[in-house]
Amino acid sequence: MYFEDLTLYSYSEIHSGPNIYNIGWLDAKHSFPTGVVSEDILNKILKMCLKRVVGARGFHQCNICKNPPSGPEVPLGSFPVMTEQGELFLGSAEIRVLGEEGKIYAAPNLIYHYIKGHDYLPPQEFLDAVEQWEPI
Ligand SMILES: [Zn+2]
Structure with missing residues (x-):
C-alpha cells in the first residue's frame, strides 16, 4: 500500500476527510x-x-525488509516492538497526528519501524506536529 507523503488520505473511506494527509505509506x-x-x-x-x-x-x-521477523508468536508480516505496555505488533493500525490549521496526518503505525529500521525521514511539518503532541 503506497501513498506519497502529504497527498490526501483516501485509504479508508470512512476515516478520510478533506484535511487528512498521508505520511509514511512506504513501499x-x-x-x-x-x-x-x-x-x-x-x-x-x-x-x-x-x-x-x-x-x-x-x-x-513491510516489503522493504529483506528478513522480516517471523516465529510462532509473530503474526505474519507484523513487527513486534517492546513498549511500556508490553509487546505491540505493528502493521495493523494507523496513527493520527494533529498538525497546524486543522491538518491531520494519517500514518500506518509501521512508520515507527520505517524510521527505526529503514531511516525513513518523514516531512518536517509532520515531525513538528509530533513534537507538539503530548500524551494525555
Ligand atoms: Zn522493514
Whole structure:
C-alpha cells in the first residue's frame, strides 16, 4: 500500500476527510527520504501506536525488509516492538497526528519501524506536529 507523503488520505473511506494527509505509506518500489529522527520523536510515535485508530484486519507487510521477523508468536508480516505496555505488533493500525490549521496526518503505525529500521525521514511539518503532541 503506497501513498506519497502529504497527498490526501483516501485509504479508508470512512476515516478520510478533506484535511487528512498521508505520511509514511512506504513501499520498496518507491524511494523515500532518509535521515535522522530524534529519540524523543520516536518515543512519541511509539506512544501514539499504543492507541489504535483505524484497525485493519490482518497486517500490512513491510516489503522493504529483506528478513522480516517471523516465529510462532509473530503474526505474519507484523513487527513486534517492546513498549511500556508490553509487546505491540505493528502493521495493523494507523496513527493520527494533529498538525497546524486543522491538518491531520494519517500514518500506518509501521512508520515507527520505517524510521527505526529503514531511516525513513518523514516531512518536517509532520515531525513538528509530533513534537507538539503530548500524551494525555
Ligand atoms: Zn522493514
